[in-house]
Amino acid sequence: MITRSLLFRQLFSHMAVILFMALTLSASVVYYAHQNNNGDLTIKLRNIATFFSEDLKTGHIPDREWELASRTTGAVLWLEDNDGQIIQGSPPFYSNAKSYTLRNSVDYTKQFLYLTESQNTVIISVPVLIKDEPGRLLAYYQISPFYTKMIIRSYFFPVIAGLMAAFLFAVLLSRRLTRSIADIASAAKRFSAGDYTSRTCYTDKDEIGTLGKTFNAMADAILHTQQTRRTFFSNISHELKTPLSCVKATTEALIDGIAVNEQERTHYLERILAETDRMSRLVHDIMDMEHLESDQMFIKQEQLDVAALLLHQADKIEPLLKKKNISLLLRIETDKRYALGDADRFAQVLDNLLSNAIRHAPSGSQIGLILSEETQCLQLSVSDQGEGIANEDLPLIWERFYRVDKSRTRSLGGSGLGLSISRGLIEAMGGTISVESKKEKGTIFKIHIPWQK
Numbered sequence: 001m002i003t004r005s006l007l008f009r010q011l012f013s014h015m016a017v018i019l020f021m022a023l024t025l026s027a028s029v030v031y032y033a034h035q036n037n038n039g040d041l042t043i044k045l046r047n048i049a050t051f052f053s054e055d056l057k058t059g060h061i062p063d064r065e066w067e068l069a070s071r072t073t074g075a076v077l078w079l080e081d082n083d084g085q086i087i088q089g090s091p092p093f094y095s096n097a098k099s100y101t102l103r104n105s106v107d108y109t110k111q112f113l114y115l116t117e118s119q120n121t122v123i124i125s126v127p128v129l130i131k132d133e134p135g136r137l138l139a140y141y142q143i144s145p146f147y148t149k150m151i152i153r154s155y156f157f158p159v160i161a162g163l164m165a166a167f168l169f170a171v172l173l174s175r176r177l178t179r180s181i182a183d184i185a186s187a188a189k190r191f192s193a194g195d196y197t198s199r200t201c202y203t204d205k206d207e208i209g210t211l212g213k214t215f216n217a218m219a220d221a222i223l224h225t226q227q228t229r230r231t232f233f234s235n236i237s238h239e240l241k242t243p244l245s246c247v248k249a250t251t252e253a254l255i256d257g258i259a260v261n262e263q264e265r266t267h268y269l270e271r272i273l274a275e276t277d278r279m280s281r282l283v284h285d286i287m288d289m290e291h292l293e294s295d296q297m298f299i300k301q302e303q304l305d306v307a308a309l310l311l312h313q314a315d316k317i318e319p320l321l322k323k324k325n326i327s328l329l330l331r332i333e334t335d336k337r338y339a340l341g342d343a344d345r346f347a348q349v350l351d352n353l354l355s356n357a358i359r360h361a362p363s364g365s366q367i368g369l370i371l372s373e374e375t376q377c378l379q380l381s382v383s384d385q386g387e388g389i390a391n392e393d394l395p396l397i398w399e400r401f402y403r404v405d406k407s408r409t410r411s412l413g414g415s416g417l418g419l420s421i422s423r424g425l426i427e428a429m430g431g432t433i434s435v436e437s438k439k440e441k442g443t444i445f446k447i448h449i450p451w452q453k
Contacts, residue, residue: 360386
């Protein structure tokens with residue numbers, strides 16, 4: 001319906017305000033115009049009262065002079081005593097004229113303006129002394145048609161022109177306002193219908209422009225989430241498909257009797273177990289990611305011996321280091337070794353960072369594991385001398401399933417979830433994790449976590 005249209009409501013509200021202001025201004029102008037005109041008549045009437053002050057002491061003004069005064073003022077004059085009795089002159093016929101004059105007592109310091117029922121007449125009263133008694137001199141004044149036409153010409157037509165100009169301005173303003181809202185609504189409708197590239201063009205520096213910018217930002221975030229979700233399911237499918245295919249092929253080979261002896265049979269079974277472990281780790285990583293993103297990850301807050309964890313991790317990875325001919329530089333440069341956190345989750349982060357370092361470190365290189373002290377926190381750095389990460393890839397390595405070199409990383413066994421989980425766990429323990437890297441120089445991850453005495 002038209003009454004529900006925002007354009008109509010805006011236009012109606014603007015015109016209502018403009019009309020109210022125009023009517024108020026009109027009433028004010030007419031009132032002050034009447035006051036000014038009546039003020040002139042009052043001055044004339046006072047002058048006449050002053051001129052006749054000696055005659056009023058006798059209670060009667062000569063008829064000839066009375067008629068001359070009436071013609072001079074252009075009004076019908078008459079005298080009344082304090083009780084409203086007419087002493088001289090004859091007031092014109094008008095409805096309830098006496099009730100107007102009798103409701104106020106005569107005051108020597110005031111004048112009275114009485115509007116009759118006719119819109120073009122006024123009655124003005126000034127106090128006088130009649131035989132040394134209070135009375136009043138009254139004048140019945142009829143506003144001339146010329147005066148009324150003058151007011152209409154000088155005010156009415158300019159107001160009409162102003163109202164028309166204001167109406168056009170209100171239409172333009174309302175259409176501009178509703179057009180911007182309609183653009184945002186149209187973009188939102190297309191977006192809700194599945195067009196995730198839909199954006200509004202209205203982004204001016206006003207409240208509606210802020211709404212448009214907010215919608216565009218929301219749409220970008222949703223689009224990014226949709227793309228991330230598609231990438232997530234694509235990667236999950238691939239990560240599960242590869243080990244499942246290997247398990248299936250190896251199992252079929254065993255059923256077909258490809259293993260001629262117990263040693264080959266054990267080899268195939270170990271391959272199945274390794275792929276099963278790989279799928280199990282992936283499932284656990286996905287569960288950890290879900291718990292972190294939904295803020296349901298349980299993190300114990302207990303005293304954590306960071307130095308002891310480093311020594312334990314060094315012993316744990318020693319077989320892997322020997323297998324790839326990599327050396328480990330373990331250095332503890334502070335006597336502060338305790339932090340507040342979850343020992344198991346912190347060990348999970350260390351295991352992930354060291355596994356990445358070993359995976360990407362070339363044979364014969366060195367991995368660094370250094371614990372040092374900074375202001376109110378411990379710094380743990382894990383470094384390698386591998387191929388490094390390009391600058392454009394550094395901000396993206398924390399995203400789920402992101403790989404700098406997808407084919408190479410997948411062949412090395414990485415799922416693309418470890419760094420994202422590591423950052424979530426460290427931040428849940430009140431710390432931070434950062435990365436520095438140079439191509440062909442290596443990569444260093446730094447963990448900062450508040451220390452405890």
